[in-house]
Amino acid sequence: MTMRALLVREPGAIELAEVADPVPGAEEVLVRPTLVGICGTDVDIVDGRVDPLFIRYPMVLGHEWTGVVAEPGRGGLAAGTRVVVEGIVPCGRCTACAAGATNRCDTYDELGFTRYGAAAELVRAPAHLVHPLAPQVSEESAVLTEPASVVFTGLSRVSPVPGWRVLVIGDGTIGLLAARLAHLWSPSEVTLLGRRTEQAGLAASAGADQFTVDTEAVPAGHFDLVVEAAGSAAAVRTAFAAVRRGGVVLLLGYLGGPPGAELPVDDVVNGDLTIAGSFGYTRTAWRRVVDLLNAGSVDLGFLVTHRFPLQAYAAAFAALREGSGSRAKVALIPAG
Ligand SMILES: [Zn+2]
Ligand SMILES: [Zn+2]
The missing domain is CATH 3.90.180.10 (Medium-chain alcohol dehydrogenases, catalytic domain)
Known part of the structure; x- marks a missing residue:
């Protein structure tokens, strides 16, 4: 057959x-x-x-x-x-x-x-x-469930602290999921920097407190955690500009091969920054996402x-x- x-x-x-x-x-x-x-x-x-x-x-x-x-x-x-x-x-x-x-x-x-x-x-x-x-x-x-588990694995890896100011770059599914799931760690604010104004409604549904498509409107050195989910060299540059000293940059987006993005090494060192990548999802993250769905905590x-x-x-x-x-x-x- x-x-x-x-x-x-x-x-x-x-x-x-x-x-x-x-x-x-x-x-x-x-x-x-x-x-x-x-x-x-x-x-x-x-x-x-x-x-x-x-x-x-x-x-x-x-x-x-x-x-x-x-x-x-x-x-x-x-x-x-x-x-x-x-x-x-x-x-x-x-x-x-x-x-x-x-x-x-x-x-x-x-x-x-x-x-x-x-x-x-x-x-x-x-x-x-x-x-x-x-x-x-x-x-x-x-x-x-799958992309949510990918995002959950990445967020778990950087263990956001309650009260953190979170910036998500990227208004595709991964970015929107990051905005939604970041709330599980009780941030004080979640800002979503997107590319298209048509995504504003989805950003609001995802629980973003602010949505903008204007990179200039993103305050420099302001965020405890920046989640890069746009997958572009420009977005990576924005991520490092937006994170505060001692903050965390979580990279979830693929650039799709060389040449990659520039790493502002001096800013990383002076800023005492943590950079994390995250691949796929762990079994633990998947189970946690399924539990959240089954409990009705997340839709x-x-x-x-x-x-x-x-x-x-x-x-x-x-x-x-x-x-x-x-x-x-x-x-x-x-x-x-
Ligand atoms: Zn996929
Ligand atoms: Zn194995």
Whole structure:
């Protein structure tokens, strides 16, 4: 039997293809994806910009998703259970895994990168990475679990102190999630510096106290924490200008290869700054995000602004690339 899947055969060659139905192993669950987010990383996979260490072609896209159990495996979840599934598959044995840094497992393995992702009718997933959802968690909120876990991992890493003044640079999904999730650490203010005025409504929904698209309006040396989620050299420059002495710059955005950004070394030294990068998400962060969703403490559904049936994937990618109007998460409906 075959199924429909959004396949990138090689850089530049994306198509809706018929691929063999996945056959779950003994420790795996077969899941039917119901909503699949796409992001800049998927664009980079399509365009061939992802570091070859982190991608294998041909690849079925889909690393941000939610679905229902189609065929239960180990783990005891009944068919029809609504779930989210961790995409990073840590080995559980290496030093990084033992230390809880499962995002840095020695063996990089992730759905949608090294094993087929969820932009398909079916996907097989390791049973221990499958998390059931509470009934009140919307599909739109659940589909944000992956990027929310990425942001949560980064924020946890810099341990914001209550009362901190936070600047988020970038008004895409990651930036908006950073503004929303920063509130879990009780900041005194969250300012969002975006690129497009059309994002003002989303910034407000994310809980940003201020939203501006004017870099000049950002006070210099003011912020305890600056989260860089725009992924541009100019944004990195702004981040270092905006952070206070003793503050923290958290880098979440990719620049997409060389030449990178300039590091104002003297300012970093004189400013006694901390610079942190953050890759992917840990199992702990993922569990924490699922707990927050299931407890009703966080609802991220407002971030899904675009939905397309799987067959309209070209229109979905166009919506993601061009960026007009109010836009956060673009999602595909695999059954559509
Ligand atoms: Zn993504
Ligand atoms: Zn490991």
